[in-house]
Amino acid sequence: MACSENSDTALSSTVMPQYTDVAVWPLAQYHNKLNPAMNESMPILTFKGQTYSCEPGETVLGCLLRHQQAIPHGCLAGVCQSCCLQSHRVPTERLVEAQQGLSEAQCRNGEFLACQLPADHSLEVSLPAQKPWHTATLARSEQLSDTVWRLEFDSSLRWQPGQYFSLSLNGIDTRCYSAALPASQGPLVFHIQRHPEGRLSDALCRLSAGDTLQLQGPFGDFRLLEDSTPRRLLLIGSGTGLAPLLAIAGAATEDDQYDNIVLLRCARGKTGLYESPELSRLINKGIHIETALWDDNDSLESTLRALAPLRGDHVYLSGSARFVQQFERRCFMHGASRSDIHKEMFLDFSQTTA
């Protein structure tokens, strides 16, 4: 049940501003006095000057969504960062678990992932100042495999190879997708894995040229690092996790820093592999491409053994958390330094309704 000030006839809109400025706990206690039925220990969320009761076991995001508040959200698993909120009135140690993956600046700013913070204390929250949403028009849609689509947008936005954008059709449901081309080499391209039961991916794959969507970004620190020492660049990705690596490889071909670029594309089975114009472009540039099935231990090991030793290589891993963790261990065992291994982990949406 909402316990917003609007729903309480004892509080008129003319006096509301003075209550929105008081501390969170006094506001909750004031409410409890007005509404004796309200459990005094019930945590209260304050958002945009309204207050909302929390139910046991729910998160801050869950509470606000239950009260029909329009909070952007996506994975519900602490990965996509689309549910970021901000609070200045909470001890920082309470936020730590809900700040995994956020930048230092965001943490200093009191930002946290609302899907990861239990709503077990009263709290005043707000939407952080966000990058603006842009409307983008689809120039071309192409089906690359049974489950993967390529969407190409004409856009004046700039991004670093490896970065990602939040995509949305309604400003509420969002998903993050990495650009598959460097901004210097062409349009804004995303590879979308379609999940038939998904809320957004299915709708994205049904878009036609001329349709529009909202996008926000770019975001992310997973990008080509500058280094004066010539090195080998080893890029290992699975499924559509390959997209940011295609952009990084494209940018690396313009950079003398890398005298040898190897792209290892992996899939759980042969049907998980897909071709794309971005991959063809790299093949035409002479990049060394390897393919491996990552559930086939022998095939993987022989591929990595042929590339070893990896000492001194810059290694970029992109895919599901399980994939990235497995390859981080394998690359380390074959000589890569942990400080030279860069990781981008995606939620495995095959287990969800993405």
Ligand code: FES
């Ligand atoms: S919805 Fe919270 S991180 Fe994705």
